[in-house]
Amino acid sequence: MKTAFKTYIVGGAVRDALLGLPIKDRDHVVVGATPEAMLAAGYKPVGKDFxxxxxPHTHEEYALARTERKTAPGYSGFAVHAAxxxxxxxxxxxxxxxxxxxxxxxxxxLVDPYGGQKDIANRIFRHVxxxxxxxPVRILxxxxxxxxxxxxxxxxxxxxxxxxxxxxxxVDALVAERVWQELARGLMEKRPSRMFAVLRDCGALVRILPELDALWGVPQPVAHHPEIDTGVHVMQVLDYAAACDYALPVRFAALMHDLGKGVTPAQEWPRHHGHxxxxxxxxxxxxxxxxxPTECRDLAVMTAREHGNLHRALELNATTVVTLFTRCDGFRKPERFGQMLxxxxxxxxGRVGGGHDFRTKPxxxxxxxxxxxxxxxxxxxxxxxxxxxxxxxRIPDAVYQARVSAVKASWR
Known part of the structure; x- marks a missing residue:
């Protein structure tokens, strides 16, 4: 198909090829074309904003080369010019x-007018x-x-x-759905703690997740937490979940589990009774x-509420354990209970510091x-x-007592 315009592969596909990584999707930019010329060449139009x-054959996306001009606060206020x-x-x-x-x-x-190859070689994120x-989405x-x-x-x-x-x-102009979308994608990356380090360093985390940002500088008992700092601990927990390749709900629960330590009375630190x-x-x-999303929310809430009880499980009697299962809806949703575990x-x-490493602890x-x-x-x-x-x-109590007896029998 011979055309008067020129096409280029751009963005992540080029970057990942230079990094030696597998290419998932390819984006293309078209220079010197009009919408009419694209239609005449057999391309199918999609998108509303530009x-x-x-x-026509590969079904990959081709966007006309364009410029943008800011017209309003936030990430949606742009005037686009494609010609x-x-x-x-x-x-x-x-x-x-x-x-x-x-x-x-x-x-x-390769066309690299802004030094991208050099920044890849030097492992630098730099704005163009x-x-x-x-x-503001670009911060995320x-x-x-x-x-x-x-x-x-x-x-x-x-x-x-x-x-x-x-x-x-x-950052305050970002809509909730877009923040969650970027955070969720970042949680599923190899080292999600790095995402929060960048957000903290530029001051964005306290605006987006003040409840999480509050955890840095909050001490914990060194005997149980050699890393001491609660924020550091939560990041270690999150990275451990990522290293295990756990699903998004588990990673989000790991991120949220200790938010209560940010609001316990400072005079009681490093203890956090009732957190x-x-x-x-x-x-x-x-x-x-x-x-x-509901799946992530429910698991995170349940994990925040119950993780102390789960750690003390070997000390609980059968009656308390069955009550725990009931409270967590474990009989109907055993898979979610497993995710909480x-x-x-x-x-x-997720507790590493001071020469101690709990990552292989049973x-x-x-x-x-x-x-x-x-x-x-x-x-x-x-x-x-x-x-x-x-x-x-009598039915509810009879079922409850039978379950208690079954748990007792399983421990013999």
């Missing part, structure tokens, strides 16, 4: 980071231009990239720029504000409770109900 087309006179350099300069502003022509030649300040994106490319550092001038954006209130209960309202507030195990093992509580839950779920509630005959009021 001209984007699908290739044949927009150059490749014009298009690339509006991109977020130099490492994402490299293009590759059909001949394989002051256009970075026009979109950079933080997410830091979680993915853990050996990259933020250029000092870029961090200064992000701090100015925070001070100017740009589990205090954390529940904080987790619920975060989830409501960011519109966190994974998050609790991450909490127990956590028998998980197997202990799972065996007890399996035994309790094995009770035939229907048969017990039948034995109660017309005395329906």
């Amino acid at each position: 001209p984007v087309f699908l290739h 044949p006179d927009v150059t490749l350099e014009d298009d690339l300069v509006r991109r977020d980071l130099t490492i994402n502003a490299i293009a590759q022509g059909d001949d394989g030649v 231009s002051n256009a970075f300040t026009e979109d 994106r950079l933080a997410r990239f830091a979680a993915r490319f853990a050996d990259f550092d933020v250029a000092p001038e870029t961090n200064i720029l992000m701090r100015r954006m925070v001070d100017d209130g740009e 589990e209960g205090l954390g529940v309202a904080l987790v619920e507030a975060v989830c409501a504000r960011l519109r966190v 994974l998050a609790a195990e991450c909490d127990a093992r 956590y028998p509580q998980a197997a202990y409770l799972l065996a007890a839950l399996a035994a309790a779920r094995g009770v035939d509630a229907g048969a017990i109900a039948a034995q109660c005959g017309d005395n329906k009021q």
Whole structure:
């Protein structure tokens, strides 16, 4: 298909190829074309905000080279100009980071007007231009990239720029859905703690997640927490969950589990009596504000409330354990209860500091409770109900007592 316009691969596909990483998706920019020319060449139009087309055979996205002009606060207030006179350099300069502003022509030649290859070699995140300040989502994106490319550092001038954006209130204009989208993606990266380090360093974390930001500087008992600092501990817990390749709900629960320690009385530190209960309202507030999906919210709330009980599982009697299962809806949702145990195990093992490393420490509580839950779920509630005959009021207690007996038997 011979055309008068030129196409280039841009962004992440070029970056990842230079890093020797697998390429998942390829984005293309088209220079010197009009929408009419794209249609005539067989491309299918998609998108409303600016001209984007699908290739007639590969169905990959091709966007016309464009410029953008800020028209309102936040990340949605832009006027887009796409025309044949927009150059490749014009298009690339509006991109977020130099490492994402490299293009590759059909001949394989790289076009790198802003030093992206050098920054890849030096492992640097650097903004392309002051256009970075026009979109606060870029702070979240950079933080997410830091979680993915853990050996990259933020250029000092870029961090200064992000701090100015925070001070100017740009981060406050972000909508909840977009914040959650970026945070969720960052949580699923290799080193999610790096995302929060970048957000803290530029001052954005206290605006986005003040409940989490409050944990840094809060001490814990050194005998149980050699890392001492609660913020450091939560990041170690999160990275342990990532190293285990756990699902998003488990990682989010790991992130949220100790929020209560940020509001315990300072005069009682480093002890945090009752922090589990205090954390529940904080987790619920975060989830409501960011519109966190139900699956993630419910597991995080339950983990914040129960992780202390799970750690003490070997000390609990059968009656207390069955009550725990009931309170957590473990009989109907055993998989979620298992996920909570994974998050609790991450909490127990995310403790490294002062020459101590808990990452390989046994956590028998998980197997202990799972065996007890399996035994309790094995009770035939229907048969017990039948034995109660017309005395329906006896059924709940009879089932409960049968489950207690089953748990006791499983421990023999």
